[in-house]
Every structure is written in C-alpha cells, then in structure tokens.
Amino acid sequence: MRIVNFSAGPAMIPTAVMERAQKEFCDYNGSGCGLMEHSHRGPLFDEILARANSNIREILGVSDEYEVVYIQGGASMQFAMVPMNLMLPGGYAEYADTGTWSSKAMKEAKLFGEVKCIASSKEDKYTYIPSFDKWQPSTKEASYLHITSNNTIYGTQYQEFPEANAPLIADMSSDIMSRRFDMNKFAMIYAGAQKNLGPSGVTLVIIRKDLIARTPANVPTMLRYATYTDNNSLYNTPPTYGIYMLALVTDWVKEQGGIDGIEKINNAKAAALYSAIDGSDGYYKNPVCPCSRSRMNVVFRLPNEELEAKFVKEAKAAGMIGLKGHRSVGGIRASIYNAVPMEGVEKLIDFMAAFKKAN
Numbered sequence: 001m002r003i004v005n006f007s008a009g010p011a012m013i014p015t016a017v018m019e020r021a022q023k024e025f026c027d028y029n030g031s032g033c034g035l036m037e038h039s040h041r042g043p044l045f046d047e048i049l050a051r052a053n054s055n056i057r058e059i060l061g062v063s064d065e066y067e068v069v070y071i072q073g074g075a076s077m078q079f080a081m082v083p084m085n086l087m088l089p090g091g092y093a094e095y096a097d098t099g100t101w102s103s104k105a106m107k108e109a110k111l112f113g114e115v116k117c118i119a120s121s122k123e124d125k126y127t128y129i130p131s132f133d134k135w136q137p138s139t140k141e142a143s144y145l146h147i148t149s150n151n152t153i154y155g156t157q158y159q160e161f162p163e164a165n166a167p168l169i170a171d172m173s174s175d176i177m178s179r180r181f182d183m184n185k186f187a188m189i190y191a192g193a194q195k196n197l198g199p200s201g202v203t204l205v206i207i208r209k210d211l212i213a214r215t216p217a218n219v220p221t222m223l224r225y226a227t228y229t230d231n232n233s234l235y236n237t238p239p240t241y242g243i244y245m246l247a248l249v250t251d252w253v254k255e256q257g258g259i260d261g262i263e264k265i266n267n268a269k270a271a272a273l274y275s276a277i278d279g280s281d282g283y284y285k286n287p288v289c290p291c292s293r294s295r296m297n298v299v300f301r302l303p304n305e306e307l308e309a310k311f312v313k314e315a316k317a318a319g320m321i322g323l324k325g326h327r328s329v330g331g332i333r334a335s336i337y338n339a340v341p342m343e344g345v346e347k348l349i350d351f352m353a354a355f356k357k358a359n
C-alpha cells in the first residue's frame, strides 16, 4: 500500500487511476504525445469530455433538465458566481450557516443582494446541522436557498436534505459522489474536484437549465453560467488534464459498483472509525452530535494537545499523513474520501489502539 493520505484536500486519488494516468502520460492512446499536449478541440479530448459527462450523469442520476459543466476558480469562485448569476433583481437569498465554507459563501452573496440566514449552528461551534424544524421556513420569493452538504472542517454532514420553496443549491465539495442523493431536489450543485473527484483546478457544476437565463446582462463572459453551458465547457481552454482525471476517477467509481457500491464502502469505513472512537473509553472524543456525523471527515480529540501533536507525528512515521485538524479548530481530522481504502482506515484504527495503550 502507498502511504495512507487522510488529507482534507487535495486528497488521495485511487491508486489504479494514478497508475493508469502514469502509463498514458507521455503517449496518450498511441497518439505519440501526452494528453496535456493535445488540443482541447481535437477528437481525443472530445472523447474524454464526453466520457466524463456521461459517467457523471450516470453515477449521480442527472436528467436532461440539467447541464454538466467544468469551471476553474474552485468552489470558492462559485461562492461569488452563484449570487452574481442567480440573485434576482432587488432580491434576497437564503443561506444555512453550518461552518466556515457556508460563512464564506454568505460573505460573497452579500455583495450582490440581501442574505437571510435561515438556520445556523454557529453558537454551538458548528457541532451539528440544525434540525429542519428549527429552520425559518424557506420562501418562494427567495432567489435560492444555499446549503453546504458536508462541513469539511467541523466533520458534520446533512443526513437528509431540507424541503425548500426556493431553488436549492448545494456546495458538495467534500461529499460529492460519496452517497446516493436525489439530484431532482436541487436546482444546482457544485464541487471543487480535489476531494472526491480528482486533482485541484476543476470545479464540477451541475445546473438546472431554467436557471441559466437569470444572469444579469452586466456579468462578464467568463463568470456567466451560459458561457459554459452554451459551449460544452469549451468557450476557452478548459483544464484538460483535470477533466481527464475526472473521467478516469468516474470510470473507477463505476468499477466500484457506482454510487451504491461506493456508498456501501464509505459507510463501512466511517462506521469502523466512529466505533473505534466511541469504544475508546473517552480517550478519543468526537465533538459532533451523532445525528450529524460526517462520513467523509471524521474529527476527534485526544486528552490534550501535546498528545495530539505526538499522535500526528507518530502516525506520519507509521505511514499515515494529513491527520492534523484544520488550523481553526485543532484536534485530529481523518478525511476518508472515496479513494481512501478500507485497509487505510483499518491501519489507522490499529494505530489508535496502540497509541492509546502506550500513552
């Protein structure tokens, strides 16, 4: 096994995918040069783009009512593009504040209209997703409702999604393609690729066709969704290598049994890790409400910060990296995205037991 990388992102990519990319790196498909050297308007790249699209549509169950496009600038640029394109004139948008990324999205939206925070767990240090009966009801007049499906830093995740009267938009950067969900509930979803889909530099956006016409006339060309949807993401040069890796990663997801196969493995990984934490007689503690636990980012604390530093250091020596919690919250975070194998999680669990015994 390669080193087990528990980093929150960029994160592990399936080894089989890395090996295939390596094999094809200098000579793609017998063409005599690497894919990165090929035109984005040639037949080789055409095939890759079409494959990425059809894999994504198949795995996520995306109907013809939606467009699938690839945009640069990361999920962070979507924080601005969403309100810039979709805030109705003089309108307001609804946001649920469940962590740092939600707050950042709200900050950008305030530049383009009024923001109504209709649910928040900020007062409780973002340790849960507010239960829907505590939300202010979503309104028909709102331009949209924005949520963050998985909170990468705090280790919380929506177990189900709210009923919204406004078009529902989700930042799914850290749990896209990790579990089954009903795409038809959403007006739009987006995700930076570097957690579950491939390398950084490409952001997947899936948007319902009827929303695209909303964009005000003064939005610049490269920041308009229509520029991407009208041109099959080829208005200008797209991140060709990132899209290629996305095609390979989604091929791999299909080989794992598609979304249900992946979800089953993810559930088993998360259940094993949480049970190791819960069964440690309080030595390891997960601060999150059990009803909101993330199956992607598992956060936990040790009895003190010195032990946490020692844990990270010794885990690294044992071949496990990326375990330090986000600098804003401390503690330990094991990100167990799709590409982290069950054996990697088992290795961490064994290490946790040995560390506890020795310390």
Ligand SMILES: *Cc1c(COP(=O)(O)O)cnc(C)c1O
Pocket (backbone or CB within 6 Å): 009, 073, 074, 075, 076, 077, 101, 148, 150, 151, 152, 171, 172, 173, 174, 192, 193
């Ligand atoms: C990582 C992350 C982001 C930021 O993504 P960039 O591509 O770096 O802009 C946004 N939202 C969530 C939920 C994330 O996990």
